[in-house]
Each structure stands twice: as structure tokens, then as C-alpha cells.
Amino acid sequence: MAEVRLEGIVKDYGSFRAIHGVDLDVGDGEFVVFVGPSGCGKSTLLRMIAGLEEISGGRLTIGGRLVNEVEPRDRDVAMVFQDYALYPHMTIAENIGFGLRMRDWKKRDIDRKVQESARILQIEPLLERRPAQLSGGQRQRAAMGRAIVREPSVFLFDEPLSNLDAKLRVEMRTQIKRLHAMLGTTTVYVTHDQTEALTLADRVVVLDQGRVVQQGHPLELYERPNCRFVGEFIGSPQMNILDAIVDRTGSQTVLRVGSTSVPTADLPLRTGTHVDVGIRPEHIYWTSLDDGLLTPMVDVYEPLGSDTMAICDLEGQEVTARLDPKVRIRPKERIGLGFDASNLHFFDPRDGARIDAG
Numbered sequence: 088m089a090e091v092r093l094e095g096i097v098k099d100y101g102s103f104r105a106i107h108g109v110d111l112d113v114g115d116g117e118f119v120v121f122v123g124p125s126g127c128g129k130s131t132l133l134r135m136i137a138g139l140e141e142i143s144g145g146r147l148t149i150g151g152r153l154v155n156e157v158e159p160r161d162r163d164v165a166m167v168f169q170d171y172a173l174y175p176h177m178t179i180a181e182n183i184g185f186g187l188r189m190r191d192w193k194k195r196d197i198d199r200k201v202q203e204s205a206r207i208l209q210i211e212p213l214l215e216r217r218p219a220q221l222s223g224g225q226r227q228r229a230a231m232g233r234a235i236v237r238e239p240s241v242f243l244f245d246e247p248l249s250n251l252d253a254k255l256r257v258e259m260r261t262q263i264k265r266l267h268a269m270l271g272t273t274t275v276y277v278t279h280d281q282t283e284a285l286t287l288a289d290r291v292v293v294l295d296q297g298r299v300v301q302q303g304h305p306l307e308l309y310e311r312p313n314c315r316f317v318g319e320f321i322g323s324p325q326m327n328i329l330d331a332i333v334d335r336t337g338s339q340t341v342l343r344v345g346s347t348s349v350p351t352a353d354l355p356l357r358t359g360t361h362v363d364v365g366i367r368p369e370h371i372y373w374t375s376l377d378d379g380l381l382t383p384m385v386d387v388y389e390p391l392g393s394d395t396m397a398i399c400d401l402e403g404q405e406v407t408a409r410l411d412p413k414v415r416i417r418p419k420e421r422i423g424l425g426f427d428a429s430n431l432h433f434f435d436p437r438d439g440a441r442i443d444a445g
């Protein structure tokens with residue numbers, strides 16, 4: 088096993104800078120997930136670690152060894168791609184053993200390794216089939232088998248589950264997590280799906296436009312996003328952002344949201360300043376109109392069984408609330424919504440930076 092260290096890593100495609108000096112440590116045995124919107128540079132960063140993309144600047148070390156100029160096959164990493172990249176004319180067993188044959192392993196040893204990985208991934212009955220005779224999830228497991236048999240120091244995954252349907256994605260997610268618990272191999276995993284990131288990662292790295300915007304334990308990012316971008320990206324359904332104006336009545340700070348005033352902890356902002364107030368749908372509860380901090384109109388209501396999503400209109404601003412399914416509400420009805428002020432997040436409307444309440 089090995090740790091992966093990125094120091095000031097830069098990637099230029101001609102005059103376009105795709106990665107702007109990324110510093111990052113992936114600990115030995117750690118499961119790190121790169122997450123971010125399409126085009127933010129996740130694959131580019133991963134492919135540089137794999138050696139499939141030249142590094143324009145900075146230092147990359149794997150297990151303490153500088154590998155900037157080292158060939159992919161000599162980096163002791165194994166990559167699993169979104170499209171599986173299995174050889175169609177080979178059986179699954181031949182696909183899984185391919186890397187070992189290239190390394191001149193003996194047939195008997197290859198067979199043993201292939202069997203062992205097939206058992207771990209529960210694809211033993213499929214070993215004599217060809218990729219076209221497998222389902223998407225089975226193919227993905229075969230691709231993982233090919234990575235496992237090489238016993239690399241580092242696993243690299245680029246959106247390995249994005250071609251699978253929703254149910255299978257959840258199953259494979261659990262399988263990948265189990266696999267990591269069993270093998271303990273250092274893993275870097277790329278996805279644009281924040282749920283996948285939160286459920287798999289020891290540490291999540293959020294990227295935006297070729298830069299790391301925040302990294303930390305999944306709950307740390309959820310509970311204390313350092314900017315509006317992370318606040319909105321992490322968590323589902325998305326965090327509500329309300330435009331409010333800071334006001335004060337005596338010593339009490341209040342937020343004016345339209346014609347409503349909501350008491351809050353003090354903010355290091357002058358009276359009259361605009362602030363973006365973030366509140367997660369799951370932190371909003373239903374209450375009477377009299378007790379409601381906000382009293383919006385229900386626009387759309389979605390009963391999901393486990394909870395009910397109420398998408399409301401608050402004087403032109405949209406507020407989504409995740410409510411107890413027992414609450415009966417109707418479209419076009421005015422309802423009372425409450426929340427704990429400690430669940431509010433504040434962001435600077437100019438640059439999205441987090442503002443801490445006093």
C-alpha cells in the first residue's frame with residue numbers, strides 16, 4: 088500500500104489551464120473521493136495520478152517515490168473506467184488475468200488469482216462468458232476483478248457506476264465499500280454524484296474549475312460548507328438559499344426575508360447588508376401559521392412515503408422543505424415553517440464565502 092501526494096499539480100491543455108496547482112495528500116489505505124460538476128477537472132487529476140496524462144507542473148509522489156515521469160504500468164496503480172474497457176473477444180477469466188499474463192505469470196498462479204478475485208466479486212459462474220454476455224453490473228465487477236488481481240498499491244476509479252441503473256448503483260456502491268474494508272487499498276474515486284461521494288469516502292475533495300474548494304470528512308462538508316458552492320453541491324435535496332437583509336431591533340439581530348423578520352445570532356455584517364442564508368430542506372419542519380418563522384404558499388407537494396417534499400413560494404423566493412409524511416398539505420395553501428437558527432448557514436452574496444455567526 089502507499090500514500091499519494093500531490094504538490095502544486097498543474098495541467099495545461101495548450102493555453103487552457105485545467106488544473107490550477109492542487110495540493111493533496113491521500114493517506115495510506117484512505118478512500119478519497121473527488122467530486123464536482125462536469126468539467127471541473129476530476130478525470131484530468133485522476134489520469135495524471137494514473138500516468139495517462141502528462142503533468143504540466145508540480146510534484147506527484149506515490150509511496151514516497153516521485154513518479155511524474157514514470158510510465159503508467161510502473162506506478163503500481165490500477166484504474167477502473169466508466170466504460171469498463173474489457174476486451175470483447177476474451178472471456179471474463181482471460182480479461183481478469185490479462186495484466187498478469189502481460190507480466191509473464193505462470194498459468195497456474197494466474198488461474199488461482201482469477202478464481203480468488205471472482206469469488207470476492209461473486210462472478211465465479213461467469214468466468215467463461217464473454218463481456219457481451221454479461222449485464223452492466225457484472226461487467227463492472229469483471230473490470231474491478233482485473234484491477235484487484237494485480238494487487239496494486241493504489242486503486243483509481245473514474246465514475247465506475249455511472250452506466251448502471253439506480254438500483255444497481257446502490258448495490259455496487261456497497262460492494263466497493265466492502266471491498267475497500269477487506270483489502271484496505273489506498274483508493275481515489277471520481278464521481279459527480281454527491282451521494283456516492285458522501286457514502287463512500289473517508290474524505291471528500293470538492294473541485295470547482297480546476298481548484299480544490301474544500302476537503303474533509305463527509306459530515307464536515309455537510310455541516311460546515313466553507314462556501315455557497317459546497318453548501319449547494321453537498322446534500323440532497325439541495326440547500327435553500329434565501330436573499331435576506333441584516334437588521335437589528337435593540338440587541339437582537341434579525342434577518343429580513345421579504346416582509347418576514349427572523350431572529351438570528353449576531354452576524355459580523357452592518358445593518359442593511361444583503362446576505363445569502365442557507366437552510367437545508369431537512370432542517371425545516373411544519374408548524375402552525377402562528378408559530379411559523381416563515382409562512383410561504385405551497386406550490387408543489389411531493390409525497391414520497393418516507394417524507395413529503397413541499398416546494399413553496401415565499402414572496403417570489405423558492406423554499407423546499409422536507410416534511411413529516413403525516414403532515415397533510417395542499418397546493419396553494421399557506422403553511423407555517425419552522426427551523427432552528429443554529430441550522431442556518433450564511434454566505435457572502437459577492438463571492439459565496441462562508442460568514443460565521445457570533
Ligand SMILES: Nc1ncnc2c1ncn2[C@@H]1O[C@H](COP(=O)(O)OP(=O)(O)OP(=O)(O)O)[C@@H](O)[C@H]1O
Pocket residue numbers: 100103105123124125126127128129130131132279
Ligand atoms: N485533451 C483535452 N484537451 C483540451 N481540454 C481538455 C482535454 N481534456 C479535458 N479538457 C478540459 O479540461 C477540463 C477538465 O476536464 P475533465 O475531463 O477533467 O472534467 P471532469 O471533472 O472529469 O468532468 P466530467 O464530470 O464531465 O467527466 C474541461 O474543461 C475539459 O474541457
Ligand SMILES: [Mg+2]
Pocket residue numbers: 129130131
Ligand atoms: Mg470525468
